[in-house]
Amino acid sequence: MTETSPVTVTVTGAAGQIGYALLFRIASGAMLGPHTPVRLKLLEIPAAVRAAEGTALELSDCAFGLLHSVDVTDSPASAFDGTDVALLVGARPRGAGMERSDLLEANAGIFGPQGRAINDHAADDVRVLVVGNPANTNALIAAANATDVPRERFTAMTRLDHNRAVAQLAIKLGCPVTDIDGVTIWGNHSASQYPDLTHATAGGEPVPALVDEAWIESEFIPRVARRGAEIIDARGASSAASAASAAIDHIRDWIDGTPEGWTSAAVVSDGSYGVPEGLVSSFPVRSVDGAWEIVQGLALPEFSRERIDASVAELIAERDAVRGLGLLG
Ligand SMILES: NC(=O)c1ccc[n+]([C@@H]2O[C@H](COP(=O)([O-])OP(=O)(O)OC[C@H]3O[C@@H](n4cnc5c(N)ncnc54)[C@H](O)[C@@H]3O)[C@@H](O)[C@H]2O)c1
């Protein structure tokens, strides 16, 4: 017997790779816990609705005790009706000959209307995670088009980068991932991101004393920042199960609180660490009482400052490009 009322979760791009890896874990209770029933709403473009309906048939066949219902639609208004948790996964991938500005414009055509639909139809306490790339700027667009929803409800995913960084460090040190704390991803979910080990610890020991700087600069940082490309190269498709797992980690921690230490998430900047207010940038964060808080007071050596500034400069350029196209509402 379940103990709480159902939570409505909307997943866009539900027929895609990440959607397929994500939906079954949500329905099994991995995201909202073993006592919370789930109403799933799957949003797809018309051409992929049939495939999403196939996924819905499989969800039914799993006989998940927590799965209250599954609706499939191509209408953002009905997909976000009453949504408590919105996972915006569906996005337009970069095609041959597309410039970055074309990609931003194509995605604005998706995230602007979805932001407005969230504004008009979602639950008052909706939480939004943007996974579809360029995730930070797509979240900025969605938030700008949801003027009645507090901006802190819009986030973008850098938890996959965070998890990659923790895993790479644990491999290097030959320790369990659970020994690692204090890792941060700063900036954009792109190759410009800064995976920062300055404040990291392993089993309580400061990491900078355990690994040499050359490894951090020439192996760790590029490996984590370019891991997406490494996966595409090996798999012939972009990361899907690991992205789905990171999305589940992000929402679970947002609702339940971060266990100890901190994690990374792209949240709307309040000006902390000199990141311009309003940009959706990755920070060290804790979730307290159901809200993300940026961890304050970390010292930033020059090496860190330069890398954060470089990634933030890319976010500013993306913001200015979409603003120039009139896409920020
Ligand atoms: N932030 C991260 O860490 C991270 C990690 C991995 C992938 N991604 C990004 O996630 C996105 C999805 O990846 P994927 O592998 O699932 O891609 P995919 O191509 O397999 O699936 C994308 C799905 O989105 C759907 N879609 C497109 N426009 C839509 C719209 N307007 N409304 C609803 N659905 C729509 C498509 O029909 C497709 O089924 C990509 O942009 C990818 O780059 C982000």
Ligand SMILES: O=C(O)C[C@H](O)C(=O)O
């Ligand atoms: O890197 C990519 O293009 C895909 C995705 O954002 C990833 O980080 O795996």
